[in-house]
Amino acid sequence: MCSRRHPGRVVSLNVSNSNLGGSISPAIGNLTFLRTLDLFNNRLSGEIPHTVSRLHRLWFLELAYNTLAGEIPVGLSNCSNLVYLSFETNKLHGGIPSGLGSLTRLQVLYVGENGLVGRIPPSLGNLSELASLSLFQNKLEGPIPEGLSRLRYLRFIQAGRNSLSGTIPHLFFNISSLQYFGFASNKLHGRLPQDAGRHLPELEVLLLGGIGNNFSGMIPASLSNATKIQQLGLAKNRFEGRVPPEVGKLCPVSVQLGSNMLQAVDEADWEFLRYLTNCTRLEVLDVDDNKLGGVLPSFVANFTGPMKTLLMSKNPMSGVLPLAIGNLVDLEVLEFAENNLHGVIPEDIGRLHNLRFLSLESNLLSRGIPPSFGNLTQLLTLSLSNNKLSGSIPENLGSLQKLTYMNISSNRLTGAIPGVIFGLSSLTDSLLLSDNYLSGVLPPQIGNLKHATTLDLSRNNLSGEVPAALGDCASLVSLALDDNYFTGSIPPSLAKLRGLIMLNFTKNALSGSIPLELSKIHGLQKLYIAHNNLSGAIPQVFEDSSALVELDLSYNHLDSEVPSRGVFANMTGFSAIGNDGLCGGIAELKLPPCEVKSNSQKKLSQLKILLPAIGTVIVICLSILLFMLFLRKGRKKGLDRINATENQMLNKYPRITYLELFEATDGFAPTNLIGVGKYGSVYKGNLPVTVTAARNLVVAVKIFSLQQPGSSRIFMVECEAMRQVKHRNLINIITCCSSMDSRGNDFRALVFDFMPKYSLDRWLRPRSNEQTHKLSLTQLLNIVIDVADALDYLHNSSYPTVIHCDLKPNNILLGSDWTAYVADFGLAKLVGDSMDQSNLNAGTESTIGIRGTIGYVAPEYGAGGQASVEGDAYSFGVTLLEMFTGKAPTDDMFVEGLTLHSLAEAGLPDKISEIIDPDLLHNELNGKDSSILNCLASVVGVGVSCSKDNPSERMNMKHAAAKLHRIRDASERTVGIH
Structure with missing residues (x-):
């Protein structure tokens, strides 16, 4: 556009949205009469020419949405007529020139989404006409200049x-013209003024949440005075509810929860929420990840505005979801994950027809999934995992034809998976149903999941054959069917899953050979098919797979030669133990060399197989004969006294005889004795192929001393507990034995996976004759998290609820990879409607006495208190403190009122180095002292919170596990703990 008075003078150049490339010519500086330059949304690159500083008449400069690099020209301060200046969404670096503060007519300054560094120039506070300022998504640091809060016309920052x-x-909260106030995801802290909303009548958006900020204190109820507020984002801070002052005077102890968390005592704590419900324009409320405690008030369902997004996850709130939540008919996003909500999911949620995202995971919700969920036809994401939901999966979830993600894992769901679930072709993300009690066979409709990337059905009770239709799920990246009861062979049709990266069939009853076709999945990185009944040779073609990095074939019946290239040469990624027929491979596998046999050798081999078989038959016949003799002499015992619990155990797991256990342990030889306890002994043994799916499986055999009073009941309790629970950090039971020994006496035994590193106690207090070492911080942290996860499962995800009652280092076993497993459920108490309490737990106190071990047992147990999850939390806390201080709770130093708990509490947080195990400090402090000490202080803080004398003040295991996971995640970023 040229001037009307002087046609030869260009006054405006607008080539926005023109897909222009290349750089801006320096000749632009020759257009000295230019007033408007608009190059918005092109593909321009290179630097901004410094010649633009010649354009003294310029009042509008728009360069946003290009790929311009370099620095902002300092000479722009010469363009004193500028009113609008935008460099947003480019690749600019360097600092913001302080000279821009001299552009006194400037009303709009946008420099967001670049790579700008340094501080915000205080000179910007001189821009008295400024209405809009965008500094979003750069690398700016330092404080917010005080002068910006004096810009009286500022509407947008x-x-x-x-x-x-x-x-x-604080003066920012006095700018009456302010409409948009955004400082999310920085490193800001402090408290908001309690009258923050009183002087902001035009405020529509307030954003102070996101990672990095650390605001604390109360959420001002005065924010409701901003009657035009539409969006309030305060997530990931430390905001609290309001506790009335008179409450703090009356019961100052009761308002403390964990690490200075305020526990709400009545609805006054939620005063801010009560008033916000009157804001008729409010659409988004995000208070995720704060410290809002107490009971969720029912008026959360009373919003009068068009509430579309309600985010209240990761707070210590309790209570129930309001029945009237269905009144919020405009809701599109509803999230209450990771709280302590209990009770049922309201049927009324089915009225939220606009709902697109629903997350209630990691709470204590119980009973069934409401059938009304089938009305949520706009739903894209459904997450109900880690609750206590029971019953079956409703058929009408099949009407959610837009659903892309479903996670209802880690609940107590039973029955078959409805075929309509597999008919949801909209599932383009994940279908996660693991860690339930789902049963039945997988229907052919599973092949309709053509767009799902993750399918996890692991750790259920599914049976039947693996359907060939799985090969039609063309988009699968991860397929997990482990820890079920699948039979038959692995379908070769899985080779059609060309994008598959992980395939897990571990712990099933699959037979046949490993399909050669699996080698055609060229991107397959992880293949787990351990603990099955597979036979035949390992396909040699797997050694040519460059993608395969983890292959677990252990505990099958595989034979022939092990390849030596590719994944087979990686001892950390390949495992084939428990397959006695294998030979060859790399030297580190220590397998026998493969031999080429002649015809005579083959006949000799056949004879060698035949003779032991005949011998086995003879031994069995003699055993039966001896058994009949004992019956004639009237010495029959044991089997007549097996109760319903034992029968269920024997039906679920493979049978094993006394003779087989006798042979497995070399006659219960002293050299195989692992440990001795009050109620029995544990031996190391090798089970033959006739007993398990694996050959020469190394096991731990726990034999009960039935002469000891209460021992028989201990066996029954442990049988029932182990039959009910299933978790990666609980010791795995292989089988059991309820029979008679060679003398006709009652015989009871349980057979578990053998833990090559034995118990945690051996590493905390090494024996003089054992070769052990001090555990590292990494190992200790991983072990304590494993134990916390196990107890969290027993308390919150198992049905019936299991109270261990005897947690201590002796009962924490360590696998070869240092994974921790909680063991010894002999004193456990099961709480739930499904068990017969009179049959199992009646009278246990009379025979067992105080549940637990001195030093680890909760104080209330000694006063006759009932077993509780709080008692387990106490034992966990003491065990944690022992692990990190190196001091047992029964140490001689703990006299005259001093306890392990009080010692640890006195060291928090500034004296942590004085209470931590000196050897641990010596090994870990290597140039990262503060980070290591902060990590240790946080971990010890969890132990102190769990081991308080008053049960009501103890941190529960769900919170303890979650906090330890967060500590480890933070430590990975700061000190490299993995």
């Missing part, structure tokens, strides 16, 4: 996703 630090100047 967005400085999120930087590294700004310090506090927000």
Whole structure:
């Protein structure tokens, strides 16, 4: 556009949205009469020419949405007529020139989404006409200049996703023209003024959440005075509810929960929420990941505005979901994950016809999934995992034809998986149903999941054959069917899953050979088919797979030669133990060399197989004869006294005889004795192929001393507990024996996986004759998290609930990879409607006495208190403190009122180095002292919170496990703990 008075003078150049490439010519500086330059949304690159500083008449400069690099020209301060200046969404670096503060007519300054560094120039506070300022998503640091809070015409300020630090100047909350106030995802801290909303009548958006910020204190109820508020984002801070002052005077102890968390005592704590429900324009409320405690008030369902997004996850709130939640008919996103909500999921949720995202995972919700969920036809994401939901999966979930993600894992769901679930062709993300009690066979409709990337049905009671239709799930990246009861062979049709990266069939009853076709999945990285009945040779073609990095074939019946290239040469990624027929391979496998046999050798081999078989038959016949003799002499015992619990155990697991266990342990030889306890002894043994699916499986055999009073009942309790529970950090039972020994006496035994590193106790207090070493911080942290996860499962995800009652280092076993397993459920108490309490737990106190071990047992147990999950939390806390301080709770130093708990509590947080195991400090402190000490202080803090004398003050295991996971995640980033 040229001037009307002077046609030869260009006054405006607008080539926005023109797909222009290349750089901006320096000749632009020759257009000295230019007032408007708009190059918005092109593909321009290179630097901004410094010649633009010649354009003294320029008032509008728009360069946003290009790929311009270099720095902002310092000479722009010469363009004193600029009113609008935008460099947003480019690749600019360097700092913001302080000279921009001299552009006194400037009303709009957008420099967001670049790579700008340094501080916000205080000179920007001189831009008295400024209405909009965008500094979003750069690398700016330092404090917010006080002068910006004096810009009386400021309507829009967005400085999120930087590294700004310090506090927000309070004068910002007096800018009556402010409409958009965004400082999310920085490093800001402090408290909001309690009258924050009183002087912001025009405020529509307030964003202070996101990773990095650390605001605390109360959420001001005065924010409701901003009657035009539409979006309030305060997530990932430390905001609390309001506790009335008079409550703190009356019961100052009761308002403390964990690490300075405020526990709400009545609905006054939620005063801010009560008033916000009157904001008629409010659409988004995000208070995720704060410290809002107490009971969720029912008026959360009373919002009068068009509430579309309600996010309240990761808070210590309890209570129930309001029955009237269905009144919020405009809701599109509803999230209450990772709280302590209990009770049922309201049927009323089915009225939220606009709902697209629903997350209630990691709570204590029980009973069934409401059938009304079938009305949520707009739903894209459904997450109900880690609750206590029971019953079957409703058939009408099949009407959710837009669903892309479904996670209802880690509940107590039973029955068959409805075929309509597999008919949801909209599932383009994940279908996660693991860790339930689902049964039945997989229907052919499973092949309709053509777009799902993850299918996890692991750790259920599914049976039947693996359907060939799985090969039609063309988009699968991860397929997990482990820990079920699948039979038959692995379908070759899985070779059609060309995008598959992980395939897991571990712990099933699959037979036949490994299909050669699996080698055609060229991107397959992880293949787990251990603990099955597979036979034949390992396909040699797997050694040519460059993608395969983990292959677990252990505990099958495989034979022939092990390849030596590719994944087979990687001792950390390949395992084939428990397959006695294998030979060859790399030297580290220590397998016998493969031999080429002649015809005479083959006949000799056949004879060698035949003779032991005949011998086995003879031994069995003699055993039967001896058994009949004992019957004639009237010495029959044991089997007549097996109760319903034992029968269920024997039916679920393979039978084993006394003779087989006798042979497996070399006659219960002293050299195989692992440990001795009050109620029995544990031996190391090798089970033959006739007993398990694996050959020469190394096991631990726990034999009960039935002469000891209460021992028989201990066996029954442990049988029932092990039959009910199933978790990766609980010791795995292989089989059991309820029979008679060679003398006709009652005989009871349980057979578990052998733990090559024995118990945690041996590593905390090494014996003089054992070759052990001090565990590292990494190992200790991983072990304590494993134990916390196990107890969290027993308390919150198992049905019936299991209270261990005897947690201590002796009962924490360690696998070859240092994974921890909680063991010894002999004193466990099961709480639930499905068990016969009178049959199992009656009278246990009379025979067992105080449940637990001195030093680890909860104080209330000694006073006659009932077993509780709080008692387990106490034992866990003491065990944790022992692990990290190196001091047992029964140490001689703990006299005159001093306990392990009080010692640890006195060291928090500033004296942590004085209470931690000196050897651990010596090994770990290597140039990262503060980070290591912070990590240790956080871990010890969990132990102190769990081991308080008052049961009501103890941290529960769900919170303990979650906090330890967060500590480890933070430590991975700061000190490299993995």
